[in-house]
Amino acid sequence: MSPEHPANYRPETLAVSFGYDPAQALGAVKPPVYLSSTFIYPSAQHAKDIHRAYFDNEGPLVGSGSHIYARLGHPGLDILESRLAAIDGAEAAAAFASGMAAHSSIALAFVRPGDSVLHGRPIYGGVDMLYGAVMPEFGASVETYVDGTDPEGVRAAAAAAMAKGPLALIVAETPANPTAALVDLRLMVAVANEVAERQGRRPLVVVDNTLLGPFAQRPIAHGVDLCLTSLTKYCAGHSDLLAGGISGRLELVQKLRALRTTWGNHCDPFTAWLVVRSLESASVRIERAMLNARAVAGWLREHPKVAGVTYLGFLEEGSRARAVYDRQCTGAGSTFSFHLHGGEAESFRMLDRLRLLKLAVSLGGSETLICHSASTTHYAVPRDLRIAGGITDGTMRLSIGLEHPDDLIADLAQALEAV
Ligand SMILES: *Cc1c(COP(=O)(O)O)cnc(C)c1O
Numbered sequence: 001m002s003p004e005h006p007a008n009y010r011p012e013t014l015a016v017s018f019g020y021d022p023a024q025a026l027g028a029v030k031p032p033v034y035l036s037s038t039f040i041y042p043s044a045q046h047a048k049d050i051h052r053a054y055f056d057n058e059g060p061l062v063g064s065g066s067h068i069y070a071r072l073g074h075p076g077l078d079i080l081e082s083r084l085a086a087i088d089g090a091e092a093a094a095a096f097a098s099g100m101a102a103h104s105s106i107a108l109a110f111v112r113p114g115d116s117v118l119h120g121r122p123i124y125g126g127v128d129m130l131y132g133a134v135m136p137e138f139g140a141s142v143e144t145y146v147d148g149t150d151p152e153g154v155r156a157a158a159a160a161a162m163a164k165g166p167l168a169l170i171v172a173e174t175p176a177n178p179t180a181a182l183v184d185l186r187l188m189v190a191v192a193n194e195v196a197e198r199q200g201r202r203p204l205v206v207v208d209n210t211l212l213g214p215f216a217q218r219p220i221a222h223g224v225d226l227c228l229t230s231l232t233k234y235c236a237g238h239s240d241l242l243a244g245g246i247s248g249r250l251e252l253v254q255k256l257r258a259l260r261t262t263w264g265n266h267c268d269p270f271t272a273w274l275v276v277r278s279l280e281s282a283s284v285r286i287e288r289a290m291l292n293a294r295a296v297a298g299w300l301r302e303h304p305k306v307a308g309v310t311y312l313g314f315l316e317e318g319s320r321a322r323a324v325y326d327r328q329c330t331g332a333g334s335t336f337s338f339h340l341h342g343g344e345a346e347s348f349r350m351l352d353r354l355r356l357l358k359l360a361v362s363l364g365g366s367e368t369l370i371c372h373s374a375s376t377t378h379y380a381v382p383r384d385l386r387i388a389g390g391i392t393d394g395t396m397r398l399s400i401g402l403e404h405p406d407d408l409i410a411d412l413a414q415a416l417e418a419v
Contacts, residue, residue: 006086011215012283019082020276024075033273034075039067072261076272080245083279088227090220090247094256095267095275099210099230100126102244106226107131109259110204111168113139116161119171120148120183122389124208125377127171141165148172148183149320158191167195172224173208174217174328177363178337178373178397179390180310182324183207185222192225204252210234213364215283216290216331220247233364236278237285243267243275285366286334288402293334295405296398300338300412305419310390311336334401335363337373340394346419347372347394353415356407363399368408370398 006014020031041047050066067073077095085093096102107130111117117131121144131142143161145154161167170192174183188205196202206226207219213234219227229235231243244267246256260266267275297311313332315322340346351359351372360369361376371377373395378386400408 006089009086011087011089011218014083014086015279015283017280018086019079031076031079031273031276034269036074036269037070039069039074070269071264071266073257073266074269074272076269076276077267080267080272080276083276084214084229084231084245085247085253087214087279088220088229088247089218090227090253091250092253093245093247094253094260095231095272096244096246096260097265097267097271098242099124099208099228099232099244100130101265102228102230102246103127103130103208104134105256105260105263105265106169106204106206106228106246107135107140108263109256111135111138111140114165115168116141116143116165117169117171118143118145118158118161118167118203119169120145120173120176120181122176122179122181123171123173124177124210125380127173127208131171140168148174148176148181149187149324151187154187154191155194158195162195162199166199166201167203168201169206170203171206171208173211175211175312175333177211177335178310178377178395180312180336182312182321182328184324185219185224185328189223210364211335212329212331212333213282213286215286216333217329222328225249226252231275233362234286234289235282235364236275237282237364237366238278239362239365239367239369241271241274243271285402286331289334289400290331292402292405292408293336293398293400294332296400296408296412297336297338299409303416305341305416307339307341307392307394309336309338335397335399337391337395337397339392340396340419342419343393344372344375347396349418350415351396353418354411355414356403356411357398357415363397365399366402368399368401368403370396373397 025032080095081093141164143157145157147153170188172183172188192203192205204225207224208228209219210230210233226246226248229245231245297309300306301309315325357368357370361371373391374393378391
């Protein structure tokens, strides 16, 4: 661990080197990949001491000399977790094998039979499945709200959830994907506090911060309990791994770490190393991708074959969503949607003509990705629900990467001629 206190630095600085001390590894300026499944005890008494700490306290210790077995914790995990916590402005963090491993760990750690969960719609498909289909098999129920900036609607949904059972979690994904709908985090925290007064147990507020990432939106600073990031996306940023992170208060993170040793869904040493390496340049990559996205979104908005562009940077001045955006976000991200005049046939013709943009799901990589929402990410959503949620048969999601924006625009221009 670095001796420096993270509060002395900005997130961009912490992302470069926080959490790794070169003295830990023969002076190497960069951390090694600690490929070891198990760790030597310096003495039998030391072995007993660290097992006592593990079993009698809150779980695995962090730091050199305190590792037992890599599923419980390993040096690469310590570096990644202290760096992620510092960047997020949280007391602690835990890293998992994927974003969904992180989401399911929260569900299994904090929801019990009879409890209810409240989340917004739309939400990431895997999370929808987790709370809508998997957790009900364990006796939990779910309630959803549509507009995360509407105090009346959110309070009514919270009351409906409590009518089904004690509200354990309020889960928010903001901005939502692919509609760019925002959730007011201050409102979520206020509702959690009101619910606590009524049911005597405070629900945890969990925010999925994947879409903007840790530099353009800092949920912990807005009072939420847990900030979850699919590190697979912008933080790793090269579409070459899967990982997930959760930041928050030490007491909550310790519970997640302890349970993770049972579930075995930790982030492995090589992946942890890759994420740590990628975090160093994440803020610069994201900044450039956001600039590129602004250029492409602006160009698309003016194109005669485009019916509309759903991009955070175009939120109307004076709207409720714009007020939330101004308070919560310092950038509009680089993932957005546009809607063609026309349906699936027109969209497919355009997509099959693209040469530079790649046809794939996922987001946050260095390369620009595009997908037709209705037939891929939202395939399983009934058509009327999908259209009510703003996803037409001509909606395509773009995750803008690091190519030159003029080349991206030229490729879109020639492909749009096929429509
Ligand atoms: C991708 C994604 C996830 C899931 O992350 P994985 O690393 O793919 O498991 C969760 N939430 C959002 C918003 C995502 O985009």
